[in-house]
Amino acid sequence: MAAKQKSRPTYAEIAKLAGVSEATVSRVLNGDTKVDTDRIAAVNLAVEKLGYKKHRAAAALASGRTGLIAVVIDDDLSVFQDPFWGAITNGISRVLMEHEMQTLLLVAPLEKLDSPVAQYLQRGEVDGAIFLQLHKDSLIKLLAKQNLPLVVNGTPHTSNPFSYVDSDNAGGAFAAVRHLVEKGRKTIAMITGDLDNTAAEQRLDGYLAACQELGLPKVKGLVAEGDWSREAGIQHAQNLMQKHPDLDAIFCSNDVMALGAIAAILEAGKSVPEDIAVIGFDDSYLAQNSHPGLTSVRQDIVGLGMEAANMILALVHGDEVHSEILPCELVIRETA
Amino acid sequence: MAAKQKSRPTYAEIAKLAGVSEATVSRVLNGDTKVDTDRIAAVNLAVEKLGYKKHRAAAALASGRTGLIAVVIDDDLSVFQDPFWGAITNGISRVLMEHEMQTLLLVAPLEKLDSPVAQYLQRGEVDGAIFLQLHKDSLIKLLAKQNLPLVVNGTPHTSNPFSYVDSDNAGGAFAAVRHLVEKGRKTIAMITGDLDNTAAEQRLDGYLAACQELGLPKVKGLVAEGDWSREAGIQHAQNLMQKHPDLDAIFCSNDVMALGAIAAILEAGKSVPEDIAVIGFDDSYLAQNSHPGLTSVRQDIVGLGMEAANMILALVHGDEVHSEILPCELVIRETA
DNA sequence: TTGTACGCGTTATCAT
DNA sequence: ATGATAACGCGTACAA
Numbered sequence: 001m002a003a004k005q006k007s008r009p010t011y012a013e014i015a016k017l018a019g020v021s022e023a024t025v026s027r028v029l030n031g032d033t034k035v036d037t038d039r040i041a042a043v044n045l046a047v048e049k050l051g052y053k054k055h056r057a058a059a060a061l062a063s064g065r066t067g068l069i070a071v072v073i074d075d076d077l078s079v080f081q082d083p084f085w086g087a088i089t090n091g092i093s094r095v096l097m098e099h100e101m102q103t104l105l106l107v108a109p110l111e112k113l114d115s116p117v118a119q120y121l122q123r124g125e126v127d128g129a130i131f132l133q134l135h136k137d138s139l140i141k142l143l144a145k146q147n148l149p150l151v152v153n154g155t156p157h158t159s160n161p162f163s164y165v166d167s168d169n170a171g172g173a174f175a176a177v178r179h180l181v182e183k184g185r186k187t188i189a190m191i192t193g194d195l196d197n198t199a200a201e202q203r204l205d206g207y208l209a210a211c212q213e214l215g216l217p218k219v220k221g222l223v224a225e226g227d228w229s230r231e232a233g234i235q236h237a238q239n240l241m242q243k244h245p246d247l248d249a250i251f252c253s254n255d256v257m258a259l260g261a262i263a264a265i266l267e268a269g270k271s272v273p274e275d276i277a278v279i280g281f282d283d284s285y286l287a288q289n290s291h292p293g294l295t296s297v298r299q300d301i302v303g304l305g306m307e308a309a310n311m312i313l314a315l316v317h318g319d320e321v322h323s324e325i326l327p328c329e330l331v332i333r334e335t336a
Numbered sequence: 337m338a339a340k341q342k343s344r345p346t347y348a349e350i351a352k353l354a355g356v357s358e359a360t361v362s363r364v365l366n367g368d369t370k371v372d373t374d375r376i377a378a379v380n381l382a383v384e385k386l387g388y389k390k391h392r393a394a395a396a397l398a399s400g401r402t403g404l405i406a407v408v409i410d411d412d413l414s415v416f417q418d419p420f421w422g423a424i425t426n427g428i429s430r431v432l433m434e435h436e437m438q439t440l441l442l443v444a445p446l447e448k449l450d451s452p453v454a455q456y457l458q459r460g461e462v463d464g465a466i467f468l469q470l471h472k473d474s475l476i477k478l479l480a481k482q483n484l485p486l487v488v489n490g491t492p493h494t495s496n497p498f499s500y501v502d503s504d505n506a507g508g509a510f511a512a513v514r515h516l517v518e519k520g521r522k523t524i525a526m527i528t529g530d531l532d533n534t535a536a537e538q539r540l541d542g543y544l545a546a547c548q549e550l551g552l553p554k555v556k557g558l559v560a561e562g563d564w565s566r567e568a569g570i571q572h573a574q575n576l577m578q579k580h581p582d583l584d585a586i587f588c589s590n591d592v593m594a595l596g597a598i599a600a601i602l603e604a605g606k607s608v609p610e611d612i613a614v615i616g617f618d619d620s621y622l623a624q625n626s627h628p629g630l631t632s633v634r635q636d637i638v639g640l641g642m643e644a645a646n647m648i649l650a651l652v653h654g655d656e657v658h659s660e661i662l663p664c665e666l667v668i669r670e671t672a
Numbered sequence: 673t674t675g676t677a678c679g680c681g682t683t684a685t686c687a688t
Numbered sequence: 689a690t691g692a693t694a695a696c697g698c699g700t701a702c703a704a
Contacts (some may be wrong), residue, residue: 022682023690053455053459055680056461058397058681058682058696061394062695063684081621083417083418090411093444094443102441104439104441105441106433108430116433125392285417286625289595358697360673362699363674372674394699395699397699399699
């Protein structure tokens with residue numbers, strides 16, 4: 001054994017110093033109201049004096065609660081690059097720490113129901129789990145059955161009663177199109193994300209709703225399904241320009257495709273935004289550092305994380321929660 | 337089966353099923369060699385049959401080891417956007433999971449020695465810690481004194497014997513300058529990062545070494561100290577172009593400043609790379625999605641994480657480790 | 673090599 | 689409201 005730790009104070013010492021029983025110490029430290037005021041003070045004083053900190057393993061063993069919340073990321077390539085995870089995890093972690101809970105990071109493929117992560121979650125080693133970018137609902141259905149508190153980032157496919165947080169994707173898309181219309185654009189195309197994805201779907205819905213409500217003429221072939229990649233942005237922008245010579249705006253479901261589209265437009269000898277305006281989605285690092293500056297729909301990613309954390313805390317506490325939709329904000333730069 | 341709380345199997349049940357004592361079960365499950373082969377088999381069979389998984393809290397309480405490694409991120413704004421931490425954390429997590437260890441994420445400001453994170457780490461609630469992007473060495477000095485296994489990402493300022501992982505910043509910078517020279521560039525400037533930062537320092541060293549070894553004429557004022565920001569890239573590029581009309585290349589200490597420099601160059605009516613070549617550092621998302629494509633020095637970020645994890649595992653195990661420097665690779669695109 | 677027995681620090685139940 | 693005291697599940701001296 002690596003002998004090292006000078007042994008920490010325990011309830012026994014606090015109890016002795018405060019002149020109460022260990023049970024009372026426990027009550028005070030766990031916020032039990034039915035304790036005499038003087039004794040509460042005495043215990044707190046002793047805690048202070050001894051520099052006592054609760055031993056989490058012992059508490060976990062006795063109570064069955066670990067003080068750990070899992071943040072689960074389905075391990076695919078996007079994780080390596082997308083700053084989204086950093087921001088949302090930051091928001092989660094911040095809130096959890098305020099509540100003396102810790103963030104356990106689980107990054108692994110989730111395809112199978114018997115994957116290491118799936119097993120781990122079923123083992124009761126965390127008090128709850130927050131899923132980021134869930135590809136399939138099967139795992140969370142299983143976990144929900146086992147009464148593990150769950151929060152999902154992004155609208156789930158199923159209408160099952162999962163609590164989730166999400167951005168107002170439709171609203172953000174609507175705002176983008178409205179801005180384009182206000183700028184006098186008439187022929188506005190959209191390059192969507194992978195439409196298996198609910199966010200992509202919602203952004204398309206927002207675009208379609210805006211087109212209709214704002215009285216844009218219905219033109220066929222203005223919507224192209226992309227896959228979030230730069231290449232998709234390039235390809236679809238080229239196609240759209242060919243088929244619609246009067247095209248004067250493209251709304252893209254993320255910034256990467258928007259930058260691809262801009263590259264294609266410039267390559268074709270047209271200018272942005274003079275000839276064709278472009279709006280992206282996410283207001284990512286990319287948008288902020290692009291030249292010309294990319295107009296984009298900002299999500300409050302840290303806010304999503306904080307909401308998710310608050311929800312999981314409520315669920316762990318046994319409270320009811322309702323899903324949260326956070327508003328988006330259009331950040332106007334030079335491309336639209 | 338309508339039992340609602342299917343309580344998990346414990347040593348008692350395994351012991352009974354395998355016909356051995358609980359102590360023997362413990363020995364088998366912890367890899368003690370001095371156990372009869374037949375009994376090992378019997379225990380393993382029972383474990384399999386019962387679907388037993390160790391209760392980590394109980395093990396932690398009894399052994400003093402938690403099975404948790406903290407990944408500590410000094411909470412500043414960069415965390416929100418920089419994809420670096422996602423990649424490195426991914427590498428860490430992957431390796432730890434293979435060894436049945438979990439990744440505990442600690443994101444908070446570390447300025448003070450008595451910050452919540454600092455206290456947490458001193459409380460023995462993790463078996464070790466990996467520090468990402470450490471600004472000051474004071475905290476790790478304190479923790480090292482308390483024998484907490486530590487690994488730092490990035491070269492520490494102090495020459496204290498901290499184990500660390502880092503990219504070969506100097507080597508990467510050297511390769512960038514060599515590439516520029518090979519392309520016929522004569523007047524190569526550098527915009528550094530904040531030189532308090534060891535990575536920025538090392539990249540500058542690599543640049544200076546290359547200038548000397550490759551026989552570039554010594555010109556004053558070709559090095560500008562930036563602060564990693566886009567604005568720094570813009571400003572310094574403007575200054576450099578003014579002061580050095582024959583400037584034909586700029587090497588930047590990160591991609592953000594490189595993109596800022598490119599924007600400034602284009603704004604000044606010059607072309608990239610025809611008039612002035614630009615190389616960044618990190619080969620980030622930004623470089624990969626920029627237009628024109630940014631030539632940049634790639635770090636093996638996931639590799640850094642994996643190395644860090646392997647090192648901390650060795651340290652926890654009581655082994656000696658030596659710091660690791662991973663090579664960088666120049667990714668050539670259009671700007672140089 | 674194996675088993676006994678106790679300890680780890682906290683929580684929760686049960687009397688009082 | 690308070691205090692004994694029994695779990696919680698595992699690790700490990702010590703004995704055999």
